[in-house]
Amino acid sequence: MKKFFTKVHVWLSIPFGIIIAIVCLTGAILVFETEILELCYPSRYFVKEVKGEPLSPAVLMDAAGQQLPDSIKINGIRVSSDPKRTYQLILPGKKAACFINPYTGEITGIDDGKGFFMKMMRLHRWLLDEYKRDGSFAWGKAIVGYSTLVLAVIIISGLVIWYPRNKKVLKNRLKIKTKAGGFRFLYDLHVSGGFYAALLLLVLALTGLTWSFGWY
Structure with missing residues (x-):
């Protein structure tokens, strides 16, 4: 056998x-994946300075809309309880996201979800x-x-x-x-x-x- x-x-x-x-x-x-991306693109995932209280999701989405091209639609927002982390705006497409500083409303990076x-x-x-x-x-x-x-x-x-x-x-x-x-x-x-x-x-x-x- x-x-x-x-x-x-x-x-x-x-x-x-x-x-x-x-x-x-x-x-x-x-x-x-997350650990590698955070190591390669720290500015996307972490803010340089924590400044008081974060802006509301509605304000952040409005600020992002002014910085992004009109062709890019924002489907939602993913917030973090860690004050040192950026928030993620959910974009059309699998794993596509835009990263935004929750204190200033500045976009810190975009991932189209089509990379490595x-x-x-x-x-x-x-x-x-x-x-x-x-x-x-x-x-x-x-x-x-x-x-x-x-x-x-x-x-x-x-x-x-x-x-x-x-x-x-x-x-x-x-x-x-x-x-x-x-x-x-x-x-x-x-x-x-x-x-x-x-x-x-x-x-x-x-x-x-x-x-x-x-x-x-």
Whole structure:
């Protein structure tokens, strides 16, 4: 039985490994989107000086309307309880926003939502394929979805292979040896590290399928 699951584990990992790696890497980047953007564009997210009480949302939206082109519509405002942070004006388009100083009404930056992180999201969700708003079939979305489904099978088959015959083998499979050579270290990292990460990866894979298949 283990030989069968070993073949399943290996031969599914080879063709789908690259796609799974892309999805995992882009997903990890997206997790830190806010932190990266705040580091790269601090003036967008933080005011230089806190000056008394912030202006009301209505006044800020009116001030922004005078600074922005007439073609840009403001759909709403997102305020912050942190006095050092700017407010965000919600613009048309996914993740599009305008940043405004809540004390002066000055616009500090605009994000059209089409930059690096939008590309990362499109790569993560659709492999840069176009998003089909009408729900029609899309190759990128399907490939990501089936690769995620395969990942769940790879994890489960890996656990079957990992399951030890006795307590002595169990002890070895729970440790990562760092002084037995590079190959042994990588082997233990895959076997033991894979076991420790398996539950989390399985949860991520099974919940991620929600965005790929309506039936799921």
